[in-house]
Amino acid sequence: MALGASAAMIATPAVVADAAALTVRSGMAISIDDTVVTSNSCTLGAVISRTKALTAGHCGDVGRPVFDRKGSRIGTITANRVAQRLDIAVIGLAPRTAARIDPVDWNAKFDRGQLVWKSGITTGYGTGKVTDPAEVLRTSHGFSLAPPFLTRHDSYSIQTSLRSESGDSGAGVRDSRGRVVGILSSATLEGTVVVPVSRLPRALR
Template structure:
């Protein structure tokens, strides 16, 4: 299945999101938590629907890098602006993006294992906006460069990117991109990138530079 998910929106909805004054959105008290649905504008009439993977501090959260470019605003399901993508490592072969959260956001910070190591058969779980909660096992713990393919509703239509990742048996579908992957202790160890015929690809958070955490 594709790894870049673009949801065609009506022009009216898209315009409303773009036109909403940032000061109004920032004034609202918004709860930000891992597993929630997020929307990131891609073009005037399209938006990427993804999952917020981990809230790593009161100011930062993570999702998949292919979900949006640096500078793109990030919205919740109600259209409230919860932050902005301020770093994206997908061009550097790491499918992770950093979201700087709105100052007045009420956040639920996750526990993260920044030094996590993986082994074959290890139990992991995730909560995505499409397939919900699910458990799986690490099937290939090697952190190697893997190519993922996807689609879009705008040119070039077929997309692909490379990312250092591991393989798991987690079930995932369109929209689950960006979901946090946790170990048996409930610590976030990776970000869900895509699904392939071999399994679901997960990017280790340990590869994210310290300066972006």
């Protein structure tokens, strides 16, 4: 059992820098403060507009600032659907941040054996197949450096054979045409579970 997000100790708060020269893109490393001394390292999954991006919901709560690898603030978590059993969070991008917008299939359907691929900050680029296309409620477990230490979250998701490890949470999962069709939630004993982006309410897209 492995949670896709990784928690890391930080000695000092992340540096808040001007986002004017930053380019936000899918696959980049992001850090979201968890407590005053810990942060979650995740992958930015998709830039869906000039003002919004997606990652995994368990990576951070609403209102938490989001930083890039260098500590520059790129945005804030503005919506989180974990409580609605959907492991997706929306990042409101900081003003003047350049955004490399991704193609997204908001109506994607999944078939057993379908080819999918992802790029996560830990395991990099990897391909796999859909092993169970049923969008059912699955439970993922993990570990955090902050209480309650042992964590779990439930989310409607599909099952894939993609390889993922701590830190890959939030990565965009794409179809053979390169369109984002899901957000990587976590690794389990059966494979990697992926949350379909089609379940994200239209008002949050």
